[in-house]
Amino acid sequence: MQPTSHNFPENARGGLADPVLQTALGMARTGFPYRRQQAVARLPEFEALRDQAKDIKNHTLAHLDYYLELYERNVIAAGGQVHWAQTAEDARRAILNICRSVGAKVVTKGKSMVAEEIALNDYLENNGITPVETDLGEYIIQLRHEPPSHIIAPAIHLMKEQVAETFRGAHGHLDPARPLDEAQALCEEARTILRPHFLAADVGITGGNFLVAETGSSIIVTNEGNGDLTQTLPRVHIVISSIEKVVPTLEDTATLLRLLARSATGQEFSSYTTISTGPRRPGDHDGPEQYHVVLLDNGRSELLGGEFQDMLRCLRCSACLNHCPVYAAVGGHAYGWVYPGPMGAVLTPALVGLHEAGHLPNASTFCGRCESVCPVKIPLPKMMRHWREREFASKLSPKTYRSGLGAWAWVAARPGLYHTLAEIGGRMLGWAGKSRGRFRSLPLAAGWTGVRDMPAPQGRSFHSLWAEQQKRRGAA
Amino acid sequence: MSARDAILRNVRRSLGRGAVPVETAAALSERVATHRRNLIPARAASLPRAARVDLFIKMAEEVQTSVTRVACDADIPAEVARYLAAENLPAELAVAPDASLADVPWGDRPLLQIRRGKAEPGDAVSLTPCLAAVAETGTLMLVSGSGTPTTLNFLPDTQIVVVRAGQIVAGYEDGWDLIRERAANSGEGWPRTVNLITGPSRTGDIEQRIQLGAHGPRRLHIVVVGDVDGNSADGAPSDA
Amino acid sequence: MAEPARVALFVTCLVDLFRPTVGFAAVELLQRAGCAVEVPRAQTCCGQPAYNSGDRADAKVIARQVIEAFAEFDYVVAPSGSCAGMIKVHYPELFADEPEMLAQVEDLSARTHELISFLVDVRGMAAVSANFEHSVTYHDSCSSLRELGVREQPRQLLQSVTGLALRELPRAEVCCGFGGTFCVKYPEISDKMVGDKAAEIAATGADAILAGDMGCLLNIAGKLSRIGARTEARHVAEVLAGMASDVPAIGKARV
Numbered sequence: 014m015q016p017t018s019h020n021f022p023e024n025a026r027g028g029l030a031d032p033v034l035q036t037a038l039g040m041a042r043t044g045f046p047y048r049r050q051q052a053v054a055r056l057p058e059f060e061a062l063r064d065q066a067k068d069i070k071n072h073t074l075a076h077l078d079y080y081l082e083l084y085e086r087n088v089i090a091a092g093g094q095v096h097w098a099q100t101a102e103d104a105r106r107a108i109l110n111i112c113r114s115v116g117a118k119v120v121t122k123g124k125s126m127v128a129e130e131i132a133l134n135d136y137l138e139n140n141g142i143t144p145v146e147t148d149l150g151e152y153i154i155q156l157r158h159e160p161p162s163h164i165i166a167p168a169i170h171l172m173k174e175q176v177a178e179t180f181r182g183a184h185g186h187l188d189p190a191r192p193l194d195e196a197q198a199l200c201e202e203a204r205t206i207l208r209p210h211f212l213a214a215d216v217g218i219t220g221g222n223f224l225v226a227e228t229g230s231s232i233i234v235t236n237e238g239n240g241d242l243t244q245t246l247p248r249v250h251i252v253i254s255s256i257e258k259v260v261p262t263l264e265d266t267a268t269l270l271r272l273l274a275r276s277a278t279g280q281e282f283s284s285y286t287t288i289s290t291g292p293r294r295p296g297d298h299d300g301p302e303q304y305h306v307v308l309l310d311n312g313r314s315e316l317l318g319g320e321f322q323d324m325l326r327c328l329r330c331s332a333c334l335n336h337c338p339v340y341a342a343v344g345g346h347a348y349g350w351v352y353p354g355p356m357g358a359v360l361t362p363a364l365v366g367l368h369e370a371g372h373l374p375n376a377s378t379f380c381g382r383c384e385s386v387c388p389v390k391i392p393l394p395k396m397m398r399h400w401r402e403r404e405f406a407s408k409l410s411p412k413t414y415r416s417g418l419g420a421w422a423w424v425a426a427r428p429g430l431y432h433t434l435a436e437i438g439g440r441m442l443g444w445a446g447k448s449r450g451r452f453r454s455l456p457l458a459a460g461w462t463g464v465r466d467m468p469a470p471q472g473r474s475f476h477s478l479w480a481e482q483q484k485r486r487g488a489a
Numbered sequence: 490m491s492a493r494d495a496i497l498r499n500v501r502r503s504l505g506r507g508a509v510p511v512e513t514a515a516a517l518s519e520r521v522a523t524h525r526r527n528l529i530p531a532r533a534a535s536l537p538r539a540a541r542v543d544l545f546i547k548m549a550e551e552v553q554t555s556v557t558r559v560a561c562d563a564d565i566p567a568e569v570a571r572y573l574a575a576e577n578l579p580a581e582l583a584v585a586p587d588a589s590l591a592d593v594p595w596g597d598r599p600l601l602q603i604r605r606g607k608a609e610p611g612d613a614v615s616l617t618p619c620l621a622a623v624a625e626t627g628t629l630m631l632v633s634g635s636g637t638p639t640t641l642n643f644l645p646d647t648q649i650v651v652v653r654a655g656q657i658v659a660g661y662e663d664g665w666d667l668i669r670e671r672a673a674n675s676g677e678g679w680p681r682t683v684n685l686i687t688g689p690s691r692t693g694d695i696e697q698r699i700q701l702g703a704h705g706p707r708r709l710h711i712v713v714v715g716d717v718d719g720n721s722a723d724g725a726p727s728d729a
Numbered sequence: 730m731a732e733p734a735r736v737a738l739f740v741t742c743l744v745d746l747f748r749p750t751v752g753f754a755a756v757e758l759l760q761r762a763g764c765a766v767e768v769p770r771a772q773t774c775c776g777q778p779a780y781n782s783g784d785r786a787d788a789k790v791i792a793r794q795v796i797e798a799f800a801e802f803d804y805v806v807a808p809s810g811s812c813a814g815m816i817k818v819h820y821p822e823l824f825a826d827e828p829e830m831l832a833q834v835e836d837l838s839a840r841t842h843e844l845i846s847f848l849v850d851v852r853g854m855a856a857v858s859a860n861f862e863h864s865v866t867y868h869d870s871c872s873s874l875r876e877l878g879v880r881e882q883p884r885q886l887l888q889s890v891t892g893l894a895l896r897e898l899p900r901a902e903v904c905c906g907f908g909g910t911f912c913v914k915y916p917e918i919s920d921k922m923v924g925d926k927a928a929e930i931a932a933t934g935a936d937a938i939l940a941g942d943m944g945c946l947l948n949i950a951g952k953l954s955r956i957g958a959r960t961e962a963r964h965v966a967e968v969l970a971g972m973a974s975d976v977p978a979i980g981k982a983r984v
Contacts, residue, residue, distance in 0.1 A: 022915065029917055037696070043900075044697050058530045065527050078500045079509045079517050085493075091679065097493040149703055150694035166694055173695050196695040204704055211704075212610055227521050228679060238690040238705020241643045245682070256496065261517075262524040263665040270661065271530070281548065282626040284691055285705065288683035296635030298586075298607035300681045310496045317503035338904045342921040376915050378908025378922075379781060380871035395822070401783030410782070414914070418778055422787035425742075425774040426794060432770070435746055450982030451954050460913035464920040465951035468747065468980030475740050475749035479768050 014132055014160050016365050018349035021372035028343040034170050038341050041169055045335035048279025049386065056275065066272055067390045069265045070326035074317060080226040080259045081308070087229025091291030093304035101131035104309045108133065108218065108251055111305050112142055115249055117215035123233060123240030124148040125220030126164055126329060127253050127309055129351045130364070133218075144218075145210045147239035149203050156183045162345030164352065165277055165331045170344050173199060207239070217243035217301070221254030222329070223269065224306070227262040228290055231306060234273060236284040244289060250301040252289070255309045257325040263288075269328060272388035276330040312364050320399045324359050326389040333383035333393060339376055348373055355383035355393045362400050371409055374400035435474040443472025526662050533624040533659035538717040541624040545657045548627030549711055552688030553701060556711045566598035568712055569649060573601075573614065576708065578647060583608050585617040587636030590651065607638035608645055615641040615706075616649040620671065621664040622657045622711075628687045629711070630664040632671070632680035639682045647708040650686075654715045661685070734852075736764040737799050739807035739816070739841075742774045743943035748979065751943065754970035755808040755844050762852040764804070771798040775812040780819060781909055792820055796830075796837050804851070805841040808966050809942050810873025813843040818876045843873055844966060845941055849882040856889030859971035863936035866898040867965070868926070868949065870942035874902055883941060883965050890968060896933050907948040919948075927952040930960050937978070939965040950979040 017024060028034055053059045073080055085095045096111075098104035104127075112120060120137060122128065122144050134144045134155070146155040150167035154160065156179050161167030168176070177193035180202055193199055219240050221231040231252040233240045244250045260266045274280040293300030316322055334340045334354030345353035350370070352360050358373040374397035383393045404410050424431050446452050446469025454462045461467055490498070501507055509517070533544055546556045559568050573580055584590065586605040595603050608615055617637060621630040629650055633639045642648060658664060664685075672679045690705030701707050736759050744751045752768075759766045776791035795816065799805045807813040817838045824830040848854040865887060873879035887895050906912060906922025913919075926949060930938045938953070938960050940946050950962035961978035977983050 025915070026917055029921055040697055056530060056532070058528055061528055062530075069527070075504065076509060076513070076517055077504070078497050079514060081497065081500070083517075083521065097491070097496055099492045099495055103492055147704065148694070149692045153694070166697070168694050169697070171695075176695055196698050196700055199695055200692060200700040200703055204702065207704065208610070227524060230683075236691050236693075237703035238643050239703065241639070241684070242704055245639050245643065256500075261521055264524045264526050264662055267661040267665070268527045278693065280687075281552075282628050282685070282687040284552075284686065284688050286628075286685040286687075288685075289681065290679055290683075291681060293681050294634070294677065296677060297633055297681055298635075298638035299640045300633060308496075310492075310499070314496055314499035314503055317500060318505055319503065338906070338922050339918055342918050376911070376918065378871070378904050378906065378911045378919075380904035380908070381875040382871070382902070382904070385875050398781060398783065401781070402785060403783070405783030414782075414910070415784075418782050418784060418910070419787070421774070422776075422779045422784065422791065425776075426787075426790050428771045428773050428794070431773040435742075439746055448982055450977055451951070451980040453955075458913075460916040461951070463916060464955065465923060465948065466954040466980055468947055468950050468954075469982075470747045471749055471976070473749060475745040475752040476768070476770065478749050479752070480770075 014129070014350065016350040016361070016369050018361055018365070018370040018373055021347060021349060021376060024347040024349055025343040025376070028347045033172055033175065034344050037170050037172055038344055041335065042341035045279070049276060049332060049335070052275040052279040052281065059275070062268060062271055063388055063390055065268050066388055067326065069260065069268060070389050073259060073261060074257065074322060074325055077256065077259065077317065080261055081256060084224055084226040084229060084259050087226065088291070088306055089229070091229050093229065093291045093306060096305060096307045098307055098309045099311070101309070101311055104131045104253065104307050105133060105136045107307050108253065109137065109140055111249065111251055112137070112216050115215060115303070117142055117249070119210065119214050120144045120216045120218055121147050121211055121214040121243045121247065122151070123217070123219035123235065123243045124151050124167070125218070125253055126351060127220055127255050128218065129161060130311065131253070131309065133253070145207070145214070147207050147211065147243055148237060149200065152203060152207065153179060160346065160351070162353065163331060163334060164329055170346065211242040211246055214243070214247045216249040216251060217247040218251045218253060219244050221252045221258055221306070222273070223266050224254055224259045225263060225266055225288070226259055230288045230290040232266065232286065232288050234270070234283045234286050238285055241285055241287055245300055248301055249303040249305070250289070250292070252306045253309065254306065255311070255313060257313050273328055273330050276332040276386065276388040316363055321359065321363055321396055323391050324363070324396060326391055327356055327360070328388060330388055332386040332388065336382045336386050338380065338382070359393055359396045359400070367400060367403060367409060371400070371404055432474065432476050436477045439470045439474045440472055443470045446470070447472065529660050529662065530625065536624070536659070541659060542654050542657050542713065542717060545622050545624040545627055546713065548624065549688070550627070552627060554627065554688050554709045554711055556713060558713045561715060562592045563594055563597070565593045565651065565712060565714065566595050566601060569616065570598045570601055572649065572710055576647070579613050581613060583612045583615045583641060583645060585637050585641055587618050589618045589636070608640035610644065612645040614647045614649065615645040616651065617641050618651050619656065621667050622652045623659070623661055623664055624657055625660050626687055628661070628685050631684045631686065632668060633682040634677050634680055639684065642684050642686065643705045646702070646706055647710065648706040649710045649712060652711055652713050654713055654717045734764050734803045736766050736804045736806050737802040738766055738768045739772060739775070739799070739805050739812060740768065741807055741809045741812045741943065743947065744808060747947065748943060748964065750972060750976045751808050751964040751966055754964070754966040754972045755806070757970040757972065758844070758848055758857070758966060759806060762848050762854050764852070767802070769798040775815040777811065777815040778909055780815065780823060785823065788823055792823055796833055799837060800833070803840065804847065805837065806844050806847050807841070808844045808964065810843045810870045810877055810879055811942050811944055813841055814872035814876035816841045843877050843879055843941065845883045845886065846877060846879045849885060854886065857886050857969045859969055860891045861968050861973055862892035864894040864896055864934065865937045865939055865968070866896045866930060866933045866935040867901060868898060868905060868930070868938060868940040868945060869901050870940055870945045871904050873941050879941065886969050887939070887965070893968070896935050898933055899929055905945045905948050907944045909944065912948060923948050923952040927956055927958060931956070931958040935960060937961045937963055939963055939968060941965050946979055954980045
């Protein structure tokens with residue numbers, strides 16, 4: 014999808030003004046943290062596992078070339094094929110070629126953020142192939158022609174009334190009088206509608222939460238079962254994933270899996286965690302005849318060895334989104350591309366450029382809640398700060414802002430001058446605000462006083478009062 | 490230059506080195522071959538085997554799985570008949586054609602219609618064995634193979650899984666070792682699919698309220714067969 | 730009580746400019762904890778605005794000033810988690826590319842503390858002798874909570890204030906939306922965050938909201954005032970030092 018991250022302030026205003034979105038976000042911002050906290054409380058080793066997970070990921074990244082080659086050897090040994098893709102376009106073409114090679118008309122899809130990143134659906138459609146999203150949330154937004162607003166719950170911005178409206182519009186052959194007031198009815202309908210697509214699909218495309226080098230396996234972590242139907246029923250299974258998803262061994266994967274569902278939804282484990290290795294075996298009754306892995310780089314190799322390397326540890330669990338007060342205020346669409354919230358604020362500029370996505374790492378108070386819940390301890394605020402440093406160095410931030418901060422820093426480096434100005438300013442504002450104790454409006458401070466009062470200063474600076482007090486005591 | 494070469498070259502350049510040195514490659518190879526376990530939570534690992542069975546059942550029930558215990562294979566048909574009647578389900582099963590279920594006397598319940606093989610659209614109920622059952626989170630581990638079609642785990646509305654008490658292990662790592670052992674000894678190699686199943690299918694995609702039966706089975710029933718010795722030689726915790 | 734210590738007060742620019750009472754309350758508490766308190770004049774700002782805006786060069790200039798001004802003291806104490814966190818946690822990162830500075834920076838970092846955690850954890854203060862006959866709720870500022878681990882200490886001391894009834898604030902650990910320049914760069918988002926915070930505070934029915942950071946307090950007080958809530962905002966040091974009756978709450982006039 015074309016990014017609109019450059020329009021973040023406008024997008025954010027839209028999100029803040031949307032009452033349905035605000036209701037949906039209100040539920041998410043209490044529900045997710047509560048459930049995660051319950052899960053963490055039940056597992057005494059959780060903190061120790063975070064440290065181990067971080068180490069596993071760091072080790073893998075330091076030897077990523079080795080593990081990628083080992084992974085590839087084992088995929089091939091199991092009868093699968095690996096397609097390396099430097100760019101989104103490379104990945105799209107590789108997938109299209111595989112689909113064409115089997116004359117595919119209909120493709121079912123399990124949820125994949127990398128597939129969103131490469132804008133796969135539009136590309137397939139433009140090339141005469143129909144992609145059918147099967148994850149319930151993805152199916153809903155596909156019908157609505159919307160992008161996902163969350164990396165694990167794509168339709169979290171919607172209330173059930175909107176889903177019902179969408180289903181009535183899209184499933185015109187069903188009885189218009191049927192009740193769709195309850196979530197249960199909506200789920201049933203999606204299940205019924207999508208089942209024939211699963212059975213008819215020529216190709217099934219899934220993501221890959223993990224790629225296990227030891228065995229050449231891909232892993233999907235889901236709850237619905239759609240990913241499993243997608244990858245088991247058709248003749249061809251394509252995995253679209255990215256290079257940093259590689260994990261050395263199944264034991265390493267178990268450590269990461271212990272953190273993933275707990276961090277994401279507060280579940281002990283997802284309903285379906287599936288390890289796939291190659292196509293069906295000679296004695297198997299079902300399963301795909303072909304197994305392909307499309308391995309995407311798309312800028313990740315550039316992040317290795319630099320100040321953003323830690324971002325490659327990301328498990329895409331969404332804990333950072335779920336605990337972020339900015340995400341909770343504006344919703345995922347405001348971020349303007351595939352990856353919202355804190356992880357999106359760090360990753361998006363890396364993938365689409367700082368010119369496009371500069372607002373995202375700026376729209377943060379650095380409260381640090383994201384980092385505190387990240388299962389692999391990614392220092393998200395630190396990396397957002399690094400983006401701000403790059404912006405500052407290339408003068409991308411607004412001039413008024415930079416000159417204001419520059420003036421402050423200039424004065425702050427001169428204590429004598431600073432103390433004089435502080436005393437003068439304090440006296441003036443203190444005097445002006447004395448009768449009420451606060452200002453309803455202040456010139457040059459409309460950003461503040463537009464929505465809140467400005468408390469008046471007490472009228473003297475601490476340093477001047479302290480100096481007077483010391484003098485009195487000295488003289489006494 | 491191929492995309493593969495370009496990507497690997499970029500990775501090495503970013504890491505500030507050429508290819509992995511020989512000694513390092515040997516160490517990495519050793520690390521993979523040894524596949525040492527990382528920290529294992531004490532929750533299941535610290536329990537003796539009998540208590541592990543209880544934990545497995547408790548964790549499975551927490552995720553809306555129903556569990557019944559029977560003494561031996563001979564009791565399975567009666568339990569299945571009871572369950573289907575209780576859930577108002579038709580007395581028809583698609584059963585995994587696996588050797589581990591060969592001794593189940595389905596003939597004792599002639600009204601149960603059994604079909605062995607993979608699942609077909611429209612199948613209401615399947616019955617499968619498993620490779621292992623993980624007590625830590627009430628998770629079943631099933632592998633695909635000549636006797637265990639994967640579609641039995643996903644197409645039908647209801648899945649019944651037979652778990653022998655001795656198959657209940659502490660953690661996922663114990664399961665990996667069983668897959669490795671099977672790959673080495675069964676003649677079937679490494680399975681195309683390993684399904685870790687924890688409860689029936691579900692979604693929270695609509696207003697974050699959990700609904701069961703999104704696309705996979707809406708009901709998961711486990712029949713635990715037999716028991717384990719609490720104090721037997723392998724009654725000790727599986728891992729320190 | 731621990732042995733006498735030479736403490737330098739890091740005033741912070743917001744205390745200096747807006748609310749000197751907080752500085753005097755900090756001095757009072759430190760003195761009661763057996764510290765000899767000095768206030769180096771050559772201090773202005775901790776450098777966080779420059780640092781968080783990506784201007785490492787200016788941040789370093791200011792930081793060097795701080796390092797020099799505070800070199801001689803046993804401890805450096807700030808009535809602010811944000812400024813203490815900047816010095817303690819971020820100065821080492823700021824100078825990570827200057828190994829020759831690291832020794833001094835880490836030395837300063839080790840000696841720097843947020844006020845309340847210093848009193849409790851370093852000076853062993855278990856209670857205060859102050860009176861505040863009001864119901865109170867407490868907001869954890871993000872730096873204090875997540876950078877410095879300050880959570881139990883202010884609550885412990887507040888429990889010892891006679892007449893004070895402490896009510897836990899739901900979602901006390903959620904950011905108030907100040908974030909330094911964030912509140913003016915993204916004012917609508919900041920407003921949403923502070924609006925939610927103010928509503929949650931008002932809903933506790935507490936007479937007063939306390940916190941350990943003036944940035945949060947100015948933000949929260951300003952919003953409470955704008956929505957017409959009756960809850961008064963003060964810095965926790967004022968209440969602990971028994972000085973709350975000396976001055977109006979933040980944003981209130983002397984009656």
